[in-house]
């Protein structure tokens with residue numbers, strides 16, 4: 324062989340490490356691995372990474388992995404707080420014009436939420452919180468209603484916590500799946516979401532503190548909307564009064580996803596005219612509706628928001 328047995332320069336080492344993947348049969352996997360080596364080596368070379376810093380990074384990643392449980396995903400959180408999750412979203416979800424934009428899934432999604440009837444509440448326990456009714460239609464990008472579309476929604480409670488991370492909440496609290504009616508309509512009751520901190524008692528929280536970054540996310544409702552023949556969208560509805568819209572710890576805010584929670588006095592009726600054509604109409608008060616959260620009183624809020632899906636393959 325003509326090459327020296329060992330690489331003597333950083334460039335030689337990088338080339339050898341990248342070339343070690345040259346026989347990977349899968350073209351895409353080979354490309355990803357070779358580029359991973361080149362970019363990782365570029366980072367190490369350009370920063371002049373020391374052995375101690377490398378060891379600290381390995382220790383950090385080890386602890387991040389060990390922090391993961393069935394209900395805690397520290398590595399997604401790391402990706403989120405580095406902006407990587409949103410970068411992937413921006414590159415991989417180039418939605419058709421006029422369709423609902425996507426954003427991060429986040430670490431608190433749990434599949435198989437209860438299927439609930441339109442107009443019902445996802446609030447399973449009486450307690451603090453501001454009742455809110457969210458309604459709208461699921462539409463195709465050509466404006467036609469999408470009947471039978473599935474909305475999978477989840478959000479946090481008034482204490483800022485999701486059921487999956489809070490032993491004091493039933494597992495299915497503030498989670499639900501709804502199917503649109505024949506006119507593409509949906510509606511459900513919930514609580515107005517609250518600002519919250521990402522889990523900051525682990526390695527990622529320590530990283531944020533070391534960088535003098537706050538761990539707050541602006542209040543939002545999560546949803547995944549799917550229907551046969553359409554591209555599934557994973558997104559949020561953000562509260563336009565949150566103080567953290569400009570500094571989301573995970574960079575997830577898009578302007579088109581910011582919603583207004585319209586306040587109503589307790590005595591004001593709900594009903595189709597105010598809530599996007601949903602079929603559940605109000606009684607003497609919006610809070611008298613059968614689906615209103617248990618024990619709700621005082622001001623309630625409404626959001627009207629359509630979801631526009633792109634055809635599959637577009």
Ligand SMILES: [Fe+2]
Nearest residue numbers: 429431543545
């Ligand atoms: Fe969230």
